[in-house]
Each structure stands twice: as C-alpha cells, then as structure tokens.
Amino acid sequence: MSNDILRKDLQDSGLRATGARLAVLGLLREAPSPLSHGEIAQTLEDSPWSRATLYRNLIDLEKAGLVRRTQLGEPVWRFEDAAKEHGVRSHPHFLCSSCGKMVCLPVIELGVGPVKGINRALSQGRYEIQLRGQCDSCSSRGGKG
Amino acid sequence: MSNDILRKDLQDSGLRATGARLAVLGLLREAPSPLSHGEIAQTLEDSPWSRATLYRNLIDLEKAGLVRRTQLGEPVWRFEDAAKEHGVRSHPHFLCSSCGKMVCLPVIELGVGPVKGINRALSQGRYEIQLRGQCDSCSSRGGKG
DNA sequence: TTTTATAATGCAACAGTGATTCAATTGCAA
DNA sequence: TTGCAATTGAATCACTGTTGCATTATAAAA
The missing domain is CATH 1.10.10.10 (Winged helix-like DNA-binding domain superfamily/Winged helix DNA-binding domain)
Incomplete structure (x- = not known):
C-alpha cells in the first residue's frame, strides 16, 4: 500500500x-x-x-469511518453451577452487546467443514458457540446495533 | 437449597x-x-x-469441580480496515481460548428459530457468530481444553 | 520559506477486571 | 478446648481502556 x-x-x-x-x-x-x-x-x-x-x-x-471496531464477546469470566444440566458448551448463548443480558439458545448443529489450524476442535466439537447482537428491548430503545 | x-x-x-x-x-x-x-x-x-x-x-x-468457569469472548477490542470485504459480522470467527489467535470461518447458515427476547436480532440476522475453543497447536501442547 | 492556528502527541494518571502477597483470623479435627 | 492449616481483608500489581494537560508537529496561509 x-x-x-x-x-x-x-x-x-x-x-x-x-x-x-x-x-x-x-x-x-x-x-x-x-x-x-x-x-x-x-x-x-x-x-x-x-x-x-x-x-x-x-x-x-x-x-472517520476508515476502520471497524468490534469486541468479540464480553470481557468478564462467568461462573455456573457445575451440576447444571446446562454447561456453557452444551448449547449456544446469545449475548446482548448493549445490556450484557445472556439468553440460552436451542442446540444448533453447525457442520463446519475442515479449516486449517483448528480441525481438531471442529471435528471433536470442542468449542462453544456464541451469538452476539442486541436484544429486543435494547434495539427498541435505539442505539447502535 | x-x-x-x-x-x-x-x-x-x-x-x-x-x-x-x-x-x-x-x-x-x-x-x-x-x-x-x-x-x-x-x-x-x-x-x-x-x-x-x-x-x-x-x-x-x-x-474443586463444583463450578464451571468460562469467558464468553475476549477482553480486548479488535480493529480492521473498514474497506475489507470481510466485516466482523459478515462471517464467523474462531477464537483460540489459549493463545488468542483468530481464524476466519466460512459463512454458516444458522436457522435458529424464534427465541423470546431476541427475535428481532435473529430474524434480521443482526448478530455475529463466534466459536471459541483451542486451536490445533495449543491443544497439541496440552493444557485444558 | 516563514508563520500560525490547531490538531496530534507523550506523559501521567485513573477506572475496571483479574490476580497475588502477606499478616491476621477462622474453621474444624484432634 | 486447642492448634494448625485454610481462609480472609487490605493492599498491591498487571493489563486494557481512557482521559487531562502541557508540548510538539502538521498543513495551510502569508
């Protein structure tokens, strides 16, 4: 350049x-x-x-619009009862980027093909899925999406 | 309890x-x-x-195994050229929970049904998808997955 | 080229989360 | 009840993100 x-x-x-x-x-x-x-x-x-x-x-x-800025997730650790049927990895979560509210989602089968460097995690399903966006109440109140 | x-x-x-x-x-x-x-x-x-x-x-x-601990994301902001075809929202990313390496993934169609409180984001596709796990080199070197 | 207004910079400091040190205190087993 | 190891609070540090202020550099005007 x-x-x-x-x-x-x-x-x-x-x-x-x-x-x-x-x-x-x-x-x-x-x-x-x-x-x-x-x-x-x-x-x-x-x-x-x-x-x-x-x-x-x-x-x-x-x-100035020359660059995009995103935070991939949230900057804190979360804890949950280990006995819960509902491990963080067992199903995806939706995280509101405005208010931090967390919503549990139904299980999703992803079917991601091989990707160089992360094949082990993908093939063994050793990963968490997270969706990130604005929940309905935050998007109703306006603010950037 | x-x-x-x-x-x-x-x-x-x-x-x-x-x-x-x-x-x-x-x-x-x-x-x-x-x-x-x-x-x-x-x-x-x-x-x-x-x-x-x-x-x-x-x-x-x-x-002691009584509680599960997860960080749903990473504690830093990321920046990318705004002109890149490849907005953070345009395709999913895999983030290594050990070394922080980020890998771009092919587009995935999720097809999540209605979920109370986040229907607007889901129906309009206004969310990012993130997978989080260990990359191959980190899981080769051992450590918790 | 020199001048000038002001945008940009370095230093220092603060906030929030995560993590640790150390002396004082507490739990609980003997 | 006693004794010791586990636990606690206060203080402190690291890291990321953020801002105030005095100094410096940019770019446009003279």
Whole structure:
C-alpha cells in the first residue's frame, strides 16, 4: 500500500496524515484478520509512538469511518453451577452487546467443514458457540446495533 | 437449597464451609444462567465479604469441580480496515481460548428459530457468530481444553 | 520559506477486571 | 478446648481502556 494513497485517504476523511496514522492504517490494510490494540502496539513497538497515541489513532480512524471496531464477546469470566444440566458448551448463548443480558439458545448443529489450524476442535466439537447482537428491548430503545 | 446440603457438598469436595462459600455456591445453584464475578459481588454487596474473597471462592469452587468457569469472548477490542470485504459480522470467527489467535470461518447458515427476547436480532440476522475453543497447536501442547 | 492556528502527541494518571502477597483470623479435627 | 492449616481483608500489581494537560508537529496561509 503506497504511502501516498494512505495519506490521501486520511486527508479525504478529515484527518491529518501523521506518521502514526500512516503506520496504523497501513498495518490494518495488510492484516488478514482484525487486530487488537495490543497486537498493533507490539508490532510497532520499535516505532516512536506511544500506546496512547496508537490507541487514539485507532479511535480516530474508527470515527472517520476508515476502520471497524468490534469486541468479540464480553470481557468478564462467568461462573455456573457445575451440576447444571446446562454447561456453557452444551448449547449456544446469545449475548446482548448493549445490556450484557445472556439468553440460552436451542442446540444448533453447525457442520463446519475442515479449516486449517483448528480441525481438531471442529471435528471433536470442542468449542462453544456464541451469538452476539442486541436484544429486543435494547434495539427498541435505539442505539447502535 | 438447604445450607446443610451446601455445607456437605463443600466439605465433600475438600473445601471448608465458610459463609462466603455457602453464599456464593447457593447463589450459583439458584441462578438461571452463568453469573460474572461482578454480578455476584453486586448481589452480595451487603455481605461482609470482600470482592477478593468472593473472587477467590469462585476460583476455589472451580478447582474443586463444583463450578464451571468460562469467558464468553475476549477482553480486548479488535480493529480492521473498514474497506475489507470481510466485516466482523459478515462471517464467523474462531477464537483460540489459549493463545488468542483468530481464524476466519466460512459463512454458516444458522436457522435458529424464534427465541423470546431476541427475535428481532435473529430474524434480521443482526448478530455475529463466534466459536471459541483451542486451536490445533495449543491443544497439541496440552493444557485444558 | 516563514508563520500560525490547531490538531496530534507523550506523559501521567485513573477506572475496571483479574490476580497475588502477606499478616491476621477462622474453621474444624484432634 | 486447642492448634494448625485454610481462609480472609487490605493492599498491591498487571493489563486494557481512557482521559487531562502541557508540548510538539502538521498543513495551510502569508
């Protein structure tokens, strides 16, 4: 990705084309999958930019529409009675991204074919399924979906 | 749930039956879905036990096999180029619970029937699908699956 | 090229969750 | 009842995310 293209895209979006932004946007454009702030900071650890700057640049890029930001799940551990028929792995859960409410779902058979690097988990069914979105009451009250 | 049963189950598992453990285990046995440490601490905020004690009790209960512990997601935000064909919602991801590696999966049609409270998201397809388990290299190196 | 307004940066600090250390206290078995 | 190991609270640290403020750099105007 040419620096000139990155620079133009930044300026077209109303952002100044600073070194940190060129680096961060260039990195995300070359990445095969979404990156976390920590991974980006580690990749650029020899660069002159602080973690705070990289973090703010990611937020700036998101506000400018150049980057998408998602949290895959929720950042806390959950505990449940081990005797419950209803192990976390035994059926999928829907998690509301707004209020954190958790809803149990009926069992779903996925049938995902082989995928390089995770065939063991897939073939043995050793994984949890989680759906994430807004529950009805949160989407009624508005807010981003 | 009788306190005597809780007490016996704790002691059978090799744990002392302290007030905090009776309260935490009783709470989890009555809960309809998994609870987070924060939710438990909030429910018991008028109790004499500190957050650290409740937290350690949850870990103790898990080690004793009385409780199951899962993190439904990951504690970081991820960013990706907005221009990527490949929005986080456009296809499912597999997330390794050990090393954090993310793998993109082929599109899956779920066909979940109506579920009370989340019908809007389900019918409109407004949700992300995430699978969570151990990738092949992590399960080769051992460790809990 | 120089100037200038202001956007961007680094440093420092705070919040929330998770985790641990250590001295004081408690449970419970002898 | 006693004694010791298990448990507890307070404090503290790590990590991610976030913000305030003084300084610096960008990009446009002169």
